[in-house]
Amino acid sequence: MSLPQLDPLANSNAEAAVARAHDGGCADRVLIAGGGIGGLSTALALAQRGIASHVLERRPAFHEEGAGIQLGPNGTRILQHLGVADALRARVGEPEALSVRDGASGAKLTRMPLGEWITARHGAPYWVAHRKDLHAVLADAARANPLISLSLGFGASQVASDDQRVCVASDAGEAHFGSALIAADGVWSGLRTKLIDDSKPRFSGKSAVRSVIAREELPADFLRNEVTIWLFPQAHVVHYPVSGGTELAIIVVLDDDRHDTDWSAAVAPDWVAQNMPACAAPLQALIRCAPAWKRWSLQSLPVPGEWTRGRIALLGDAAHPVMPFFAQGAVMALEDAVALADALALRPDNVPQALRSYQRMRRPRVVRVADASRNNGRIYHLGGASAVVRNLVLRYAPPERLMARYDWLYGWKAGDQV
Numbered sequence: 001m002s003l004p005q006l007d008p009l010a011n012s013n014a015e016a017a018v019a020r021a022h023d024g025g026c027a028d029r030v031l032i033a034g035g036g037i038g039g040l041s042t043a044l045a046l047a048q049r050g051i052a053s054h055v056l057e058r059r060p061a062f063h064e065e066g067a068g069i070q071l072g073p074n075g076t077r078i079l080q081h082l083g084v085a086d087a088l089r090a091r092v093g094e095p096e097a098l099s100v101r102d103g104a105s106g107a108k109l110t111r112m113p114l115g116e117w118i119t120a121r122h123g124a125p126y127w128v129a130h131r132k133d134l135h136a137v138l139a140d141a142a143r144a145n146p147l148i149s150l151s152l153g154f155g156a157s158q159v160a161s162d163d164q165r166v167c168v169a170s171d172a173g174e175a176h177f178g179s180a181l182i183a184a185d186g187v188w189s190g191l192r193t194k195l196i197d198d199s200k201p202r203f204s205g206k207s208a209v210r211s212v213i214a215r216e217e218l219p220a221d222f223l224r225n226e227v228t229i230w231l232f233p234q235a236h237v238v239h240y241p242v243s244g245g246t247e248l249a250i251i252v253v254l255d256d257d258r259h260d261t262d263w264s265a266a267v268a269p270d271w272v273a274q275n276m277p278a279c280a281a282p283l284q285a286l287i288r289c290a291p292a293w294k295r296w297s298l299q300s301l302p303v304p305g306e307w308t309r310g311r312i313a314l315l316g317d318a319a320h321p322v323m324p325f326f327a328q329g330a331v332m333a334l335e336d337a338v339a340l341a342d343a344l345a346l347r348p349d350n351v352p353q354a355l356r357s358y359q360r361m362r363r364p365r366v367v368r369v370a371d372a373s374r375n376n377g378r379i380y381h382l383g384g385a386s387a388v389v390r391n392l393v394l395r396y397a398p399p400e401r402l403m404a405r406y407d408w409l410y411g412w413k414a415g416d417q418v
C-alpha cells in the first residue's frame with residue numbers, strides 16, 4: 001500500500017512502519033492520540049454513537065498524577081451523558097458555595113451559591129474532584145467498552161493519509177490505520193505543531209503550584225464544604241475538598257521566573273511560603289501544612305485558527321490550552337468530545353467535512369471561554385485602587401446575581417455553539 005505522506009514527525013522506524021503497514025480491515029476506527037481526559041472521553045462519546053476507536057497513549061502506564069479539577073455543570077452533564085457520573089460520585093465533592101476572600105486581610109468578600117442552587121439552575125451539579133479519580137473512571141469505562149481499544153506506550157510520531165484512511169506510527173515502528181485521527185496529545189501537542197499550526201505555547205510568567213492535604217492535617221477553618229478563592233495583587237489561591245472529602249486540593253497561582261514543561265515538577269517545601277505576598281494568618285497556616293508541592297508553568301497560546309487538516313483534528317488542550325482562571329480546561333475537553341462525536345455520527349460518509357463542522361461548532365465557544373478566563377485572571381490579580389473597587393463590587397452585589405453572570409458558561413448543552 002502507499003499513502004501520501006503528510007509531514008513526517010520523527011524517525012526512520014516510524015516512516016518504515018507507515019510504508020509497510022496494511023490496514024487489516026480496521027480502517028473504520030477512529031484513532032485517538034492521547035489517553036488524557038480529552039482522548040478517553042472522546043472514545044466514550046464515539047462508542048455511545050456506535051463508532052469504534054483506538055486510543056494510543058504515549059505513557060506506558062497511567063500514573064496517578066495531578067491534583068484538583070473543578071467540574072462545572074457543563075462538565076458534569078457530559079459525565080452523566082457518558083455514563084460515568086455514578087462511578088465518580090463517591091469520589092467527588094459537591095461544594096455548597098464559592099467564597100471569595102481578600103488574601104492579605106482575610107476579609108470575606110462574597111459567598112456565591114453552588115450546591116443545590118446551581119444544580120436546580122442548570123440541571124447538573126458543580127463537582128470538585130482529584131484529577132486521578134476523574135481519569136480513572138474514564139479509563140475504566142473505556143477498558144470495559146468493546147468498541148474501544150487502548151494501546152499504552154504508543155507515542156504517535158508519524159502520520160500519513162490519503163482520501164480513505166489515515167495511518168499513525170510510533171517511534172518503535174508500530175502502525176495503526178483509521179478513518180480519522182484525533183490529536184488529543186495535550187498542551188505540548190507534537191501533532192498540532194507538525195501537522196496543523198506551528199505556533200508553540202509561551203510561558204505566561206506565572207506558575208500554578210499545587211498540593212493535596214489530608215483532612216486530618218487541616219486547620220479547623222478549612223473543613224467547610226466550599227471552594228474558596230483568596231485574591232492578591234498578581235496572585236491567588238484556590239482550595240476545595242476532593243477524594244470524597246478526605247483531602248483538600250490547594251492551588252497557588254503566582255508570578256514565577258522558572259519554567260517547566262511537565263505537570264509535576266517538584267518544588268522545595270518552603271518555596272510557596274517564601275514567594276507568597278503577605279497573607280492572612282489562617283491561609284499562612286494552611287500553606288505551611290501542605291506537603292509535596294508540585295509546579296506546573298502556565299502556558300499561553302491564542303486559540304489556533306485551524307484545528308483540522310483532512311482527516312485529522314485537534315481536541316482538548318492540543319487545540320486550545322486555556323488559562324486556568326475559570327477552571328474549565330478539562331471541561332472544554334469534555335465538551336469537545338461530545339461535539340466531535342456528534343459531528344462524526346452525523347457525517348460518517350465525509351470525515352473531513354465532519355471534522356470541519358466540529359471546528360465550526362467549537363471554536364467560537366472556546367475563544368469565548370479563553371477570553372473570559374484571561375479576563376478573570378486579570379480581575380483576580382488586581383492591585384491598588386482597582387482591587388478596592390473590585391472588592392466593593394463583590395461585597396455589595398447579590399451573590400446569586402454574580403453567579404448568574406456565568407449562565408452562558410455552565411448552561412452549555414451539546415449542540416449549543418457558544
Ligand SMILES: Cc1cc2nc3c(=O)[nH]c(=O)nc-3n(C[C@H](O)[C@H](O)[C@H](O)COP(=O)(O)OP(=O)(O)OC[C@H]3O[C@@H](n4cnc5c(N)ncnc54)[C@H](O)[C@@H]3O)c2cc1C
Binds near residue numbers: 038
Ligand atoms: C500528568 C497530568 C497532570 C495534570 N494535572 C492537572 C491538575 O492537577 N489540575 C488541572 O486542572 N489539570 C491538570 N492536568 C491537565 C488537565 O488534565 C487538562 O488540561 C485537561 O484535562 C485537558 O485534557 P487533554 O486530554 O486535552 O490533555 P492532557 O490531559 O494533557 O492529556 C494528553 C495526553 O496525551 C498523551 N500524549 C502526549 N503526546 C502524545 C503522543 N505523541 N502520542 C500519544 N499520546 C501522547 C499524554 O501522555 C497525555 O496522557 C494534568 C494533565 C496531565 C497530563
